Structures are given as structure tokens and as C-alpha cells.
Amino acid sequence: MLDALNSIRLLDILDILIVSFIIYRIMLLIRGTRAVQMLVGIALIIIIYFLSGKFELQTLHWLLKTFLGSILVVIVILFQTDIRRALTQIGKTPFATAGKVGNREVEELVRAATYMARRRIGALLVIERETGLRDYLDTGHRLDARLKAELLVAIFLPASPMHDGGVIIHKGRIHSSGCLLPLSQNPAIDKRYGTRHRAALGLSEETDALVIVVSEETQQISLVEKGRITVYHDEKTLTAALRQLMAPQKTPTRMMRWFSARKSTAPHA
Template sequence: MSFADFPFLKYLANTVDILLVWYVIYKIIMVIRGTKAVQVLKGIFVILIVKLLSDYLHLQTLSWMMEQVILWGALAIIIIFQPELRRALEQLGRGKFFSRSGMQEEERQEYVIESIVKAVDYMAKRRIGALISLERETGMSDYIETGIPLDSKISSELLINIFIPNTPLHDGAVIIQRASIAAAACYLPLSESPFISKELGTRHRAALGISEVTDSITIVVSEETGAISLTKNGELHRDLKLDAFRELLSSAIIIPSTKQASSTMWGWKGKKK
């Protein structure tokens, strides 16, 4: 007895085989995403395309060169991808390979939260004014273009340094995309609500204004009092203690792990322009 005697089982086995291959490829892409390996893979595709074109056009010398590149390419790939391969094997040995994407997203969220909380705590104690906006589902490219592009990995030290008084980037808002500081010294729209307290300054009005036109989360550190505030969905949460601020920020950013596989950034399904 064999699969040939049961066509349905044969088709089922082939389907499972294809799905498993695609899943393994997907997990490999998740492992190398955001690393230098992505650029190397692009280079490999270019070489393969050049090889196919050279064979089709009968360019013998170029075809021979591409053959040599492909021949020795396997060894080069092992050397170049050594960190990624080692990390993948370590995760496979720990049983974490098949749960990496969810863990990676959760780790990124926690890292962003801790970086912001640490920076805000430092600036609040020293009454350093700050305005930080986190992009969510609604795109903020229009506001990013008004500032100075940075495209830098977020860190508490960089955030603090940006808002140090009398530095070129301190005046304006920092906009964060995922775990990167997209731009600094950005202009945000001021809220025109007549119900805003007169004691609130430009930073608070800008934080409320951007929360009225996008679903972003915006953090304000008062230069006069050092008070911490947070706006989202047109609501202002004022004078937050550090623990309350951390909890509010975490609840707005962190998503259930069951939703992470279908999200593209912090539970946001896409960007609305």
C-alpha cells in the first residue's frame, strides 16, 4: 500500500509539503529582516538575472563570469550570512525559531517604551521641554517632511540630546516610526479647541492638535513644571506620575501576541494617507 493507492492522501501530503516549505521560507525572511543579509539577497537576485540574460543573449564571457560567481557564491554566502545562520540555529536549538516574529515585535515594543520612559524621566526631573509623537495607523509623512530627517534607531540618550535647550533640533517635535526616530524639529498642527486650558503652552496645543487629526500617541514634557502629559484620540492626560505614564504608554502600544502575526507595526494594519 502507498500514497499512489490513495490519491486524496497524496494531494494532502503535497499540500502540507508546500505549506511547510513556504512557512520555513517565511521564518527565514523574518530572521534576516532588518539585517545586511537583505541587501546581499538582492545582490544574489541581480546576479541570477544577469546570468539568465547573458545565456539568452549568448554573451559567453559574461555568462562564464556569472557561473564563477555562482559557483563560489555558496561559500561566500556561508561566510557573509554567518551571524544570521548562527542566530537561526541558536533559536532552533532553543525552540524559539518558530515564534521569533511575535517575540521580535514584543521585544521592539518593550525597547521603545523603556527608551521613551527613561528619556522622559530624565527630562522631567530637569525640566527639559520635549514633544514626542509616535506614528500609528495614520501616516505622518506630511509632518515628518517639515522637520530634519534622522532615520535613527531610537535610544533614550538620543532623545535627551535632541531636546537639550539651545541645540539645533530641540525646538519642535520628534516623530517616531516603529523603533526609529524618523525626524526631529517637526511642526505639528495646533489644536483650535476653545476648551483648552489657558495655562497650556504651544507643546500641549500641538500634542492635542496632532491627536485630533491622527491616531498618534504624543508625549509632552513641560519646560516650566517638568510635568509629563500624553495625548491620544484628542484626549489630554496631564501631570502623570512616571508609573502611570509607563502604564498608559504600554497600554497604547503593546498589543496581544495573538494579533502580532497579522500586524505590520505595533498592531497597525497599514498606513492611511
Template sequence: MEFVMPILEGAWRYVLTLRISDYLDIALMAYAIYWLLKLVGTSKVESVGKVILLFLLALMLSDAFSLNGIYFLLSHILSLGALALIVLFQPEIRRLIDQLGSSRWRSFNPFARTQQVSAIENAIAQTVLACTEMSKTRTGVLIVFEREMALDDIARTGTIVDARVSSELLKNIFFVKAAMHDGAVIMRDGRLLAGGCMLPLSKNVNLSRDLGMRHRAGIGMSENSDAVVVIVSEETGTISVAIGGLLKRHLMPETLEKLLINELVPQEPTEQDDKLHMKLLKLLSAGKGDKDDEK
């Protein structure tokens, strides 16, 4: 304990010397590291990372053992490595830029936020009702709920509707003889933005062979955005949801409703969150006060 206390006291004194800009700097670095780890989590990046480590090891060994010819070749190849990585990971880099560039600003107006939550809850209820009925008739359904990443490019591939969501409207759109029944519906902030939209197909080669094009399009949409995609199979009538490239199948209406509420309805801050926020403000104020005293 005598050994630990001086360390904790020193760490606390250091924290008090930090300015608001320091906290911002730490937050930005943490965010960048988060995205880097998220990118490294893919199998493609993992395999390439192993090759890069072996390449660097070979470069170090060739230098250590004076293998001048091999070192000359590897060092020149290394100079082109950055360009090769950009070309190799072009889809991942483009997806990351799209996610950062197309994030939508949310309204801070409490009244508008309440209206938005009410519209989303209505859209969820009407979607569950429509999917339950269309599941019984084995009508194919593909509904995309937009979240932070804007889907304007996807919406432009279909027909702009911009209407209040109702189960009757959804059933009319996905009616087998309707003009837009083969495409997807895009939901934004509790309203039906567009119908008959084309979605990107999944590039995952490990998907089950019994999944049709509708499921592959839904999974592909969830791989390329943060959207929540609801799918009803035309062959079996089963209800599924795709999130983050993963497919949750054979959902009951009650499970579907709970899942959509958890994923789409903004959660109110808890009392514990408020306390943590107040502690952070006090810490920042204390740090700023110490700085002012030093000056």
C-alpha cells in the same frame, strides 16, 4: 409578554432575510453616522446648527404667512448654503479626509505583528526611562507616537532617523545643545522615525496661560491626528500626555507607562470577543441559507 413575542419573532424573521450586502450597508451607514455625530459634537458645528434651524424655521413661517419678499430672499440664500458650509467647515472637512486617506494598513502576519508589539513595548519602556531622567534635569521633550493616521508630512519637516528606540538616543536628541532638541520626535511601530519635526500649534483659545509652546504644539498635534504625544516641561520637569486635544498633566513614570501601553499596544481578543464573532458568523450563515432555500 403575549404582545412582545410576536414582535420579537417578526424581527427575528426579518433579520434572517438579510443578506451579507445588507449587513455591509448597515455597517457603512453606521460608520457615516458616527463621523457625522463626531463632527456635530464640536461647539462650532453646534452653534452653526442652531442658526440653520432658525433659518429653516424663518423660511417655513415666511411661506406659511405669504411673506413673499422674505421668502424670496431666504430661498435664494438657501441655494448658496451648501457652498457656504463647505467654506466654513473647510478645516474640519480637510481633517476628516486626512484621517480617512492617511490611515495605514496593518500587517496580518502573526509573526510580524508579534515583532511589532515587541518593538512598541520596547519603545514605551525606553521612552518612560528617558522621560523620567530628563524630567529630573528639566529637559524639554516632545515625542509623538503615531497610530492609525500616518504622519509622513510631519516627519518630512524634520530629519529622518529610522532607528531602534533607546533612552540614550532620546536623551541625545533632546540634549539642550543638540541640533534637533527644539523639535519633536516621531515614533512609528516602535521605531524612531524622525527627529526635529515641527508640529501644528493648538487653536484652542481656552488653554491655560501657563502652558508653553511645547505643550501647545503637543496638544495641536493630538487635535489634528490620533497620535499620542508625550511632553516633558522644560520649566517644571513635569510629564504630560496629549490625546485627542486633551492634556493629562503631572504624570508619574508608572502612570505614563500604563497609559502608553493602554493606548499603543494592540489588545489581544478576549474569549468573549471570540464567542461574539462566532455568533455573528452563524447568524450570517443562517441568513444566507434561508435565502438559498427561498430561491
């Protein structure tokens, strides 16, 4: 036992930590999605494969062996959405900004959302952040207009030919309207949410975009981020949440906190 411990190198510990971190991130990525059930199904197939070999069930063993022989291709097909989302997260640059949406733009978005909620006008407002939304921008009608509450309301009026789909805010401007967004396939979504909320969840699961959803049925305003829906009941809290998310404060590192503590406790001359 001691010999085995003594033979462990620093690189071995680093290797274990890296693999553990990757597994942890994968678990966070697939939590609450269909990928969990699919992983359980694959695990059961593997268990049945070994049991069929042990009990000499030749036909079943051969079928499962043939299936598992192409398991990598099966995994890529089944988990293509999760793999794409993971690669997007890895590809993010730590130096990118959250997006060019200032206080004026936030106020216009909140004003439009609250106006439409009171008048039961459904809306889907997408705010692009670090992850580019070019694939979805190209599905809509390009406007490239200044962000104004009145224009957003006009777009989502039921009589407007552009009210279907979502409006994407790119660099603080209304880039496109009528954009088609991916529907979430998460089976755990509350049944009371309709297509508009599912589209917001689907986009937030694949990108880091912020999505404001206005429901014409409940008159509620929801903010969707990272696959989570938060309902806001007044303009003040919605404005504060948007400002915080669009201009997040930098979290001090442990080293910065240590230097700050040393500075505060240092004796004054």
C-alpha cells in the same frame, strides 16, 4: 397607522440605522470642537431665512437665499479639518497594527521623558501608529536613528539647533526631529497649556498618534491621545499606559463570549 407600520421594509429599518449611526459618529467627531458653534450659527441663519420669508423681509431673505445657495461650499471650507479627520478614520484598515514600538522602545521613551522632566527640558515626542505622518515628517530634519534616551535628551537640549518642534517615532526608530505639528483650534483648551500642548492636541485630533509632552514649567509628563491630555506622575504608570496603548488587547466579541460561557458550563466527561 397600522398600514404605515406594515409597509416598513427590512431595508427601511437598515437605512434608518445606518443614517442614525452616521449622525452619531459625526456628533462624536465634532464634540468639544469649534464645529459645534459653527453648526449652531448655520442653524440660526437657516431659521432667520425662513422667518424673513414669512414676514416678507425681502432684502434679508434674498441675501440669506444667496448665501444658502452655496452652503455646500461653505460647509467644506468651514469643516475641512473635521472632514479630513473623518475621512482618515474611515480609511483606517481594521487589520493594521498599532505600531512597531516594543517594550525596549517604551522604556527608552519613558527614561528620556522622566530625565527631561526632572531637569526642566521641554519635549514633544510623537509615536506614529496606524495613520501615516508623512506630511509632518517632511517638515523636520531626518535622522533615521535608533531610539535611545540619550539621543532624545540631546535633541531637546535648549542649545540644540533641533530642539524646536517635535520628534516623530516611526516604526520604532527616531525618524525626524524639529517637525512642525498643527495647533489645535479647540476653544475649550485649558488656558494653562501652551504651544507645545496645543500642538500635541492638534496632531492627536487629526491622527491616531500618541504624543508625549514634557513641560519645562511644571515638570509634568502628559500623554495626549484623541484630543485628550492625561498627566502621569511616575514612570511606572506612564510605562504601563504606553504598553497598553501600543499593544492593545483584543476585546472579545459577543459571539466569542457566548462560546466561552458555553464551554465553561458544559458538563465534563
